[in-house]
Amino acid sequence: MKFKAPRGMRDYYPDAMAARNWIMERWHRVSLRNGFEEYDGPIMEELDLFRVKSGEGIVSELFHFADRGGREMAIRPEMTPTLARMVAARANALRKPIKWYSVPRLCRAERPQRGRLREFFQWNIDILGEDDILADAECIFVAIDFFRDIGLTPEQVVMKISSRSVLAAILRINGFAEERLEAVYATLDKRDKLAPEEFSKLIETLGVPEPQEQLLLKLGEAKGPEGITMLGEMVGQDPEGNQEVDNLERLFDLLGDMGVGPYCLFDMGVVRGLAYYTGPVFEAFGKGGLQRAICGGGRYGELLKTVGGPPMSGVGFGSSDVVIADLLKEFNLLPDLSPVTAVFVIDADPRNPTLFKRVLSITAELRRRNITASYSYRRQGIGKQFKQANDRNARRVIIVEEATLTDNTVSVKDMGTGVQQPLALEAVLDDPFQPLEPA
């Protein structure tokens, strides 16, 4: 074929569409039951909106163009700038806390690889206007609520949680200059990807004194409850540091109270590349072969200000359908999504046009009653029609026959059990799935 779907973008044939809908229905369901409202924005924004948030380097990763008025536009690569813009515009009018979710279609002009395409859907959950760490706990709970909803157990997925603010406090107490923090974050974020000796080498390239090097090595290893204890020792008597560690402990207490403790793990190795995170950060990982993060987020303190809004803190996360689909596949969690026809209507004698008229009217009546009903377009033998009914995964078959014309009865067959019984047509229309008695 001359044409195919663009690089990194997908065609959704019905089976793929069914899988996509399966995931997205669960995103909606979980969002709504956790008290989030849906919002959306335009598919593209002014290029500058993304520049403001992420810097000039972002431009090469975007699909962008000049419109006919010469305005630089970009297809959205993420939802957060749009969210910040929308909330900032009505910051004072919106009831707090703002709990919003969205399932935007996003595009990024990067090289496709496993779990990462050029066009995808991303579930976004955000809480704004609530500084208490309870909001952070809520966001993490929502992500795990979704994992549970699709059948993932703590043996299959882990939510790794860390804290930018604790990390910042420890670094400050140990004499790291403010302007070095960015580089340190980037380095620590790589820890889990490298062998220990390579990580040590990377630390050395930072060019910090020996004691600070040792601190960074130790920090990267902090994990689990002992890790948090270790952080407590590191901050010592520093009041601000103590407060941050207390906050982190409270986060884990809350998650325990919410019943999702088994999914959660403190891990200082989670830092997240983004510059704008200011508090707790978290990333979920599958425990199988797929090592990529399946969701990631955290608290951002200053984001609204960068788009000209008031100071308002937020916390949220995003999760792409591509990685979720990979994970579902890996753990075989997608159910059979083949289309099901509830009722298939058959005429017993294809040579009798009067019977077919009744097939049409009965099918139409079933559909009017919101029952998925179908029939064969070809007037062919009853065996062929049954075959077609079977191919369409019909639950029940209604056979229109001579008795239908004389007594207004039809034969109903259950395709699962094979049981067939004559019944009054009205009774069948009222309840097509009533129990059948074997003859």
Place this chain on the structure above:
RNA sequence: GUAGGCGUAGCUCAGUUGGUUAGAGCACUUGGUUGUGGUCCAAGGGGUCGGGGGUUCGAAUCCCCUCGCUUACCCCA
């Protein structure tokens, strides 16, 4: 942008000292079957062997180039 792997039917793949008209399974269509589906049997449609060039009497097969896909790195919102 860097490096590896792979390109044969819709899908998964066979196909070597280079040799007739390129194959299988699954899927699809039709028939076996004029009142009963799934199983089974049979037939059929579907391929410029990714593309171009070269070597050769002869290339899916050997050589060169190119395009595409894919995995990892870089980056990551």
